[in-house]
Amino acid sequence: MSYENIRVVLVGTSHPGNIGGVARAMKNMCLSDLVLVSPEAEFPSGKARARASSALDILERTRVVDDLGAAIADCQLVVGASARLRAIPWPLVDAREAAKNLVEQSEQGKVALIFGRENSGLTNEELERCHKLVHIPANLEYSSLNIAAAVQVLTYEIHMAKREQANETLKVSNDYPMSTAEEMEGLYAHFEQALETIGFYDPQNPRQLMRRLRRLFNRAQLDSMEMNILRGILAAAESPKKNN
Secondary structure: OOOOOOOEEOOOOOOOOHHHHHHHHHHHHEEEEEEEEEOOOOOOOHHHHHHHOOOOHHHHHOOEEEEEHHOOOOEEEEEOOOOOOOOOOOOOEEEEHHHHHHHHHOOOOOOEEOEEOOOOOOOHHHHOOOOOOOOOOOOOOOOOOHHHHHHHHHHHHHHHHHHHHHHHHHOOOOOEOOOOOOHHHHHHHHHHHHHHHHOOOOOOOOOOHHHHHHHHHHOOOHHHHHHHHHHHHEEEEEEEHOEE
């Protein structure tokens, strides 16, 4: 799974420790592209390195730029994190949807997830540079998240969206077509016949066996090769009885 097209951008960060904490959160979730926009904090910094722990490689590759435009110039999708629900009418998504959008678009090109200043977040002008805003619905009585914690939440969702995408790709890339409803009915009829032949199934006392087998194989969603394997097993199980 490639995460190289997904960028995290920090705007006006005031504490070097937070930069290190963000780098660590990113490395936990396989991201590595970090850009700082006009940081107020000293950078490079020993405090950032101390908080980064084993994510020093991310700090060493971190770029510092003068304005947000330079940080997102090559990005096709820009999502801005907002701690407050703004009055400006802008598309607003939750963390899970934002992550899905970012992962999908990252297949085509660069994307960016932007975080603002610790005390005031992103300005309205900066938010207007974003295609969408993302809000983390935390405890209403205490909704303030440390910037590294906010990055951790959103990068976790990105990581999970990436894993889900990889799983879906495996399903789509199956070399064999999925079994049809008609083929499944043939399998169930074969199961009933074979199980009766070997004495495992009594049609006079079925105990919902066939219904449970239907539920089992419907969940599995067999492809044609799996279907052939099962039919072959059933045929082999029947043959000793037939030969007697």
